[in-house]
Amino acid sequence: MADEMKMQRNPMADIGLDVLEDTLSFYIRSINMAISRDLDASLDGLEVARGTGKITTLLLVDRHPGIRPSVIATLIQRDRSAMVRLVDQMEESGLLTREVAPDDNRAQGLFITGRGRALAAEIRPRVVRQSREFFPDITDEEHAVLIRVLGRTYRRIVGLPPAGKNKTSGEP
Amino acid sequence: MADEMKMQRNPMADIGLDVLEDTLSFYIRSINMAISRDLDASLDGLEVARGTGKITTLLLVDRHPGIRPSVIATLIQRDRSAMVRLVDQMEESGLLTREVAPDDNRAQGLFITGRGRALAAEIRPRVVRQSREFFPDITDEEHAVLIRVLGRTYRRIVGLPPAGKNKTSGEP
DNA sequence: TATTGTTATACTCTATAACTATA
DNA sequence: TATAGTTATAGAGTATAACAATA
Numbered sequence: 001m002a003d004e005m006k007m008q009r010n011p012m013a014d015i016g017l018d019v020l021e022d023t024l025s026f027y028i029r030s031i032n033m034a035i036s037r038d039l040d041a042s043l044d045g046l047e048v049a050r051g052t053g054k055i056t057t058l059l060l061v062d063r064h065p066g067i068r069p070s071v072i073a074t075l076i077q078r079d080r081s082a083m084v085r086l087v088d089q090m091e092e093s094g095l096l097t098r099e100v101a102p103d104d105n106r107a108q109g110l111f112i113t114g115r116g117r118a119l120a121a122e123i124r125p126r127v128v129r130q131s132r133e134f135f136p137d138i139t140d141e142e143h144a145v146l147i148r149v150l151g152r153t154y155r156r157i158v159g160l161p162p163a164g165k166n167k168t169s170g171e172p
Numbered sequence: 173m174a175d176e177m178k179m180q181r182n183p184m185a186d187i188g189l190d191v192l193e194d195t196l197s198f199y200i201r202s203i204n205m206a207i208s209r210d211l212d213a214s215l216d217g218l219e220v221a222r223g224t225g226k227i228t229t230l231l232l233v234d235r236h237p238g239i240r241p242s243v244i245a246t247l248i249q250r251d252r253s254a255m256v257r258l259v260d261q262m263e264e265s266g267l268l269t270r271e272v273a274p275d276d277n278r279a280q281g282l283f284i285t286g287r288g289r290a291l292a293a294e295i296r297p298r299v300v301r302q303s304r305e306f307f308p309d310i311t312d313e314e315h316a317v318l319i320r321v322l323g324r325t326y327r328r329i330v331g332l333p334p335a336g337k338n339k340t341s342g343e344p
Numbered sequence: 345t346a347t348t349g350t351t352a353t354a355c356t357c358t359a360t361a362a363c364t365a366t367a
Numbered sequence: 368t369a370t371a372g373t374t375a376t377a378g379a380g381t382a383t384a385a386c387a388a389t390a
Contacts, residue, residue: 012243012331018231019296024315025207025303027322029224032204033249034329035197051380052201059190067187070348074184077205082381084350106348106389124191131197135325142321143196149314150199153307157206159184223357242371254358256373278366278371 035134042130047093048123053078053086055127058112061096062120066109068101075158095119207306214302219265220295225250225258227299230284233268234292238281240273247330267291 020026040049048054053076060072073083087110090096095116101107112120135143148163155162192198212221220226225248232244245255259282262268267288273279284292307315320335327334 012246012333015232015239015243015247015332016235017228017247018235019300020228020231021323022319023300023303024318024322025211025299025306026228027319027326028200028204028207030249030326031322031329032200033224035200039197050378052205056189056192056198059192060187063188063190068348071184071187075187075189077202079382080349081351081383085380087349101348104348104390108349127197128191128195131195134197137324137328138321142317145314145317146196146321147194147199149310149318150196150203151193152309154199154202156309157203160187161184240371251359252372253360253374257357273371276367276371280372 035131038134039127039130042126043123046123047095047119051086052076053082054090055123057086057090057110058095058116058120059124061110062112062117065111066099066101068107068109070107072110075160077158090116207303210306211299211302214298215295218295219267219291223258224248225254226262227295229258229262229282230267230288230292231296233282234284234289237283238271238273240279240281242279244282247332249330262288 017026036052043049043055048058053072056076057072060067060075069083069087070080073080078086087096087098091098093115094113096113097111098108099111101109132143138146151163154160189198208224215221215227220230225244228248229244232239232247241255241259242252245252250258259268259270263270265287266285268285269283270280271283273281304315310318323335326332
């Protein structure tokens with residue numbers, strides 16, 4: 001009788017996630033969707049909302065004048081064709097400019113504009129704050145572990161040297 | 173002299189990521205892209221590759237016969253319209269069936285088919301293995317911390333009760 | 345022959361709104 | 368009035384292949 005009464009009063013209450021309960025990729029993929037939506041909302045109207053590459057591109061160009069599109073493409077894990085559209089878009093918005101690289105006529109260097117620099121300054125604290133505030137229920141220690149472990153994984157994926165060793169210009 | 177020689181021999185070697193270096197959302201978003209691509213590759217040809225909802229839907233329907241699309245939609249953070257297309261697709265593939273819910277004619281229950289059950293059994297170990305092998309350079313302890321912290325965050329986002337309390341059918 | 349940037353295309357995902365039928 | 372599912376559509380992202388110019 002009580003068995004028949006349970007029905008689905010709160011359908012969420014007793015849902016088990018099967019093996020996904022212990023599967024990191026599931027959590028990464030799920031949280032990615034939520035955090036990206038939240039980030040878009042917190043940057044609404046700012047020309048860098050939507051999509052995963054614009055913020056990184058802006059900050060990298062601001063920090064590394066003359067950086068090449070192909071380098072950024074590697075760091076944001078896009079192919080060159082996707083990178084072209086990204087740079088097109090940001091150039092049209094007046095955030096950066098392209099110049100032919102002095103040492104290689106095939107390549108380009110990207111340079112920040114005044115507007116781009118202002119926007120970078122505007123979003124920098126916002127991006128950091130949004131990221132931390134998205135995890136209100138984790139401790140600073142847990143946060144540090146996540147940064148360390150996920151940072152290590154990211155660097156391995158894109159081919160950056162391990163943390164703390166990026167001061168020396170390494171061998172190829 | 174040595175200053176002029178550095179040029180850009182290995183362009184990746186000394187790239188700083190600006191504030192993104194300490195921004196969790198950046199790592200989540202970046203790793204998400206890589207892990208999703210890798211998962212797609214490891215499930216190539218299996219009818220559940222591509223896109224984030226199919227695997228979860230299959231395992232949830234297999235585990236919870238009669239589960240409603242709207243419940244799954246909440247757990248995978250999609251709206252109902254996206255859920256419809258997902259279920260359409262999986263029904264056409266013969267992985268699950270829809271039935272009108274006996275207690276509410278508006279609602280549906282989803283049920284696994286033989287093919288669906290077989291596919292679920294096929295992918296379960298693959299998904300778990302892929303997830304762990306994608307992080308070859310983290311310890312089991314670090315892995316456990318990630319599962320615990322990200323799992324907690326996921327449950328908060330989608331409105332599931334905290335871990336360990338999902339045995340009791342909670343109040344609404 | 346390999347690399348950098350470019351263009352084109354097809355495919356998928358995302359977000360939004362409006363609609364139906366039930367409750 | 369609110370909810371479960373559905374349909375339609377515009378916009379954005381993704382993957383792929385082919386191309387030109389340069390190394």
